[in-house]
Amino acid sequence: MASFSSFCHADEVLNLENPGFEADRQGWVWGKEDAESELSRVTTESAYKGKLGLSVIVADGEQAPMGSSVLSNKVPVEPGSVYRLTFYARSNEKSGIGVMLQFYNEGFSIVGDAKQILPMEVGDWTEYKVEAPAPANAAYAAIFIHSWSRNRCNVDFDEFTISKVTKP
Numbered sequence: 001m002a003s004f005s006s007f008c009h010a011d012e013v014l015n016l017e018n019p020g021f022e023a024d025r026q027g028w029v030w031g032k033e034d035a036e037s038e039l040s041r042v043t044t045e046s047a048y049k050g051k052l053g054l055s056v057i058v059a060d061g062e063q064a065p066m067g068s069s070v071l072s073n074k075v076p077v078e079p080g081s082v083y084r085l086t087f088y089a090r091s092n093e094k095s096g097i098g099v100m101l102q103f104y105n106e107g108f109s110i111v112g113d114a115k116q117i118l119p120m121e122v123g124d125w126t127e128y129k130v131e132a133p134a135p136a137n138a139a140y141a142a143i144f145i146h147s148w149s150r151n152r153c154n155v156d157f158d159e160f161t162i163s164k165v166t167k168p
């Protein structure tokens with residue numbers, strides 16, 4: 001059954017599709033308004049590693065009341081286990097945006113989340129980490145990259161991971 005050695009304490013990296021945007025938008029789902037307004041785009045200028053990364057730009061006065069929204073594919077999780085989201089982000093302007101580790105049940109309804117809100121200041125590439133236990137009714141986890149309505153935003157993202165944290 002378990003092929004995992006009990007002596008192995010390495011965290012288990014889950015199978016996110018296209019976590020560094022090297023395959024453009026493959027595996028990620030754009031919210032309707034974001035797709036229409038092109039707030040989030042895969043560009044060469046927003047790469048931290050490889051050739052491509054995700055750029056989220058919301059200008060002052062942008063007509064995007066829902067804000068930007070990009071969702072990863074859903075990966076299976078085990079209730080009670082702790083999961084860690086990591087990613088790199090660079091804020092080119094003061095920006096109102098956050099990244100969520102979301103948990104879903106078997107019916108794909110959200111049953112919990114943990115947020116990393118980026119500091120509202122200009123900053124170079126920084127690694128961010130968020131950890132949370134999967135709720136008792138969780139079946140999947142996904143990453144949601146979301147700016148708030150009418151907040152100005154200019155942030156680059158790359159190199160997302162979700163890992164199952166193995167406590168020694």
Ligand SMILES: [Ca+2]
Pocket residue numbers: 020021022047048049050051052053158159
């Ligand atoms: Ca990349």
